[in-house]
Amino acid sequence: xxxxxxxxxLTVDEGITAYETKNQVKKDADVVILNGFLIKEDIILHxxxxxxxxxxxxxPDREELEALxxxxxxxxxxxxxxxxxxxIAGLGGLGSNVAISLARTGVGKLLLVDFDVVEPSNLxxxxxxxxxxxxxxxxxxxxxxFQINPFIEIETKEMFLDESNIEDCFxxxxxxxEAFDSPECKANLVNTILSKCPDKYIVAASGMAGYFSSNxxxxxxxxxxxxxxxxxxxxxxxGCGLMAPRVSIAANHQANTVLRLILGERDI
Amino acid sequence: MIINGEKTxxxxxxxxxxxxxxxxxxxxxxxIEVNCELISKDQYASVLLKQDDQVEIISFVGGG
Numbered sequence: 001x002x003x004x005x006x007x008x009x010l011t012v013d014e015g016i017t018a019y020e021t022k023n024q025v026k027k028d029a030d031v032v033i034l035n036g037f038l039i040k041e042d043i044i045l046h047x048x049x050x051x052x053x054x055x056x057x058x059x060p061d062r063e064e065l066e067a068l069x070x071x072x073x074x075x076x077x078x079x080x081x082x083x084x085x086x087x088i089a090g091l092g093g094l095g096s097n098v099a100i101s102l103a104r105t106g107v108g109k110l111l112l113v114d115f116d117v118v119e120p121s122n123l124x125x126x127x128x129x130x131x132x133x134x135x136x137x138x139x140x141x142x143x144x145x146f147q148i149n150p151f152i153e154i155e156t157k158e159m160f161l162d163e164s165n166i167e168d169c170f171x172x173x174x175x176x177x178e179a180f181d182s183p184e185c186k187a188n189l190v191n192t193i194l195s196k197c198p199d200k201y202i203v204a205a206s207g208m209a210g211y212f213s214s215n216x217x218x219x220x221x222x223x224x225x226x227x228x229x230x231x232x233x234x235x236x237x238x239g240c241g242l243m244a245p246r247v248s249i250a251a252n253h254q255a256n257t258v259l260r261l262i263l264g265e266r267d268i
Numbered sequence: 269m270i271i272n273g274e275k276t277x278x279x280x281x282x283x284x285x286x287x288x289x290x291x292x293x294x295x296x297x298x299x300i301e302v303n304c305e306l307i308s309k310d311q312y313a314s315v316l317l318k319q320d321d322q323v324e325i326i327s328f329v330g331g332g
Contacts (some may be wrong), residue, residue, distance in 0.1 A: 090332060092332050093331075093332055094332040095332070105276050118316045121291065165302075179332055180332050181330060181331060181332040182330055183294075183296075183297040183328035183329055183330045184296045184297055184328075186297075186328040186332075187296060187297050187298055187299055187326075187328050188327070190295075190299050190328075191299055191309070192305070194299070195306055195308055196307050204328075205332060206326070206327075206329050206331075207329050207331070208331055208332075209329075209330075209331040222324065222326055223299065223301045223304075223306065223324060224304065226299070226326075228326060230329075232326075232327075232329070233329060234329065234331070235329035235331060236329075236330045236331035237330070242331050243332075247331070247332070
C-alpha cells in the first residue's frame with residue numbers, strides 16, 4: 001500500500017506500523033507524527049496515511065523543511081491554503097499577528113499593506129523586534145515571516161489606503177483582513193470592499209482595547225461577506241490602552257476566520 | 269423599523285443622516301445596510317426609512 005512519508009509517496013507492506021516504518025527509513029527520528037498527531041505509542045498504518053519523521057536538532061534541507069513544517073496540520077488543510085491569496089490592510093497589533101498565523105498555516109500568498117514604520121510603542125503588542133525600529137512594517141514583517149515559513153509568497157505595499165486605491169490594491173486577493181487602528185479607516189475599507197468588490201470576503205475587527213474579559217471577543221457574520229471580530233465596544237482611548245493579549249486574541253479570531261473561509265466554512 | 273434586530277419606535281420617513289444623528293453615530297465610522305442592501309455615504313441624506321425596514325449598523329471603535 002502507499003503512504004506519504006514526509007509528504008512523499010512511499011510503498012510499504014500492509015499491516016506495517018509507524019515505528020516499524022521509522023526503523024526502516026529513519027531510525028534516528030525522535031518525533032513521529034501521524035496524520036497531524038504526535039504519537040507516543042505504535043500504531044498500524046493504513047493506506048494514504050501521512051507519516052512524518054523528524055530528528056530533533058537536525059536542520060533539514062529546504063525541500064524536506066516544507067513537509068516537516070506542516071506535519072502537525074490537519075491533513076488536507078495545507079494543499080488548500082497554499083492556493084489562497086489574502087490581503088492584510090494594516091500591520092499593527094492585528095495585522096502583524098494575523099500575517100504570522102496565516103504564514104505559519106502556509107497561506108500561499110500574503111499581500112501586506114502599511115504606510116508606517118516601526119516605533120517603540122508598537123512593541124507592546126505588535127510582532128516586531130527592537131532591531132526593526134525605523135524600518136517599514138512591510139519590510140520588517142516580510143523578514144520575520146521568512147524566518148518562519150520561507151515557502152510562501154509575500155508581496156508588500158507601502159501606501160495609505162483610501163477609497164481611491166483600495167479596489168486596485170486588493171484586486172488579486174480573495175479575502176481581505178481589516179487590521180487598521182482608526183475607526184474611520186476601518187469603516188472606509190469595509191464600505192469600499194463591500195460596495196466595489198462584492199465577490200470578496202472581508203474580515204474586520206472592532207473593540208479589543210483594555211484588559212476586559214477575553215470571552216467578550218467574538219466573531220460574528222454580519223452583512224453579506226463581512227465577518228466582524230471583537231467586543232464592538234472597547235475603544236482605544238485615553239485611559240484605555242491596547243495590549244498584546246486582547247489584541248492578539250482578536251487577531252487570531254480574524255486569522256481563524258480566514259482559514260475557515262479558505263476551507264469553505266462560511267458559518268462562524 | 270428594526271435596527272440591529274431590535275424593534276425601535278423611531279419615526280418613519282427619516283433619512284439615514286437623521287437616524288445617525290438620533291442614535292449619536294458618526295457617519296465616518298459606520299457601515300449601514302437597509303434590507304440587506306449596503307448604503308453608500310452619498311446616499312445617507314436621500315434614503316428614507318420605512319416602517320418595516322430592517323437596518324443593520326456596524327459602528328467601528330478604534331484600536332488595532
